[in-house]
Amino acid sequence: MTSTPINPPIKTPCVQVCFVDPTAQLCVGCFRTMEELGRWTRYNDDERAAIMAALPERETAYKAAKPVRQE
Numbered sequence: 001m002t003s004t005p006i007n008p009p010i011k012t013p014c015v016q017v018c019f020v021d022p023t024a025q026l027c028v029g030c031f032r033t034m035e036e037l038g039r040w041t042r043y044n045d046d047e048r049a050a051i052m053a054a055l056p057e058r059e060t061a062y063k064a065a066k067p068v069r070q071e
Contacts (some may be wrong), residue, residue: 031058
């Protein structure tokens with residue numbers, strides 16, 4: 001009997017808040033682009049790591065560009 005190796009799950013920045021801002025073209029939950037969302041499982045580990053490293057800066061830039069809502 002041979003066993004099939006189990007692949008570890010693919011790391012993802014997804015926080016299950018899936019809404020793409022149509023102006024910024026970014027998911028406001030994880031800050032990936034539509035292309036990155038669609039290709040995520042086809043990227044290799046290094047490509048995913050590079051994208052994940054860029055996400056904090058994208059989040060900061062996105063939040064800085066959004067107008068503050070006055071209530």
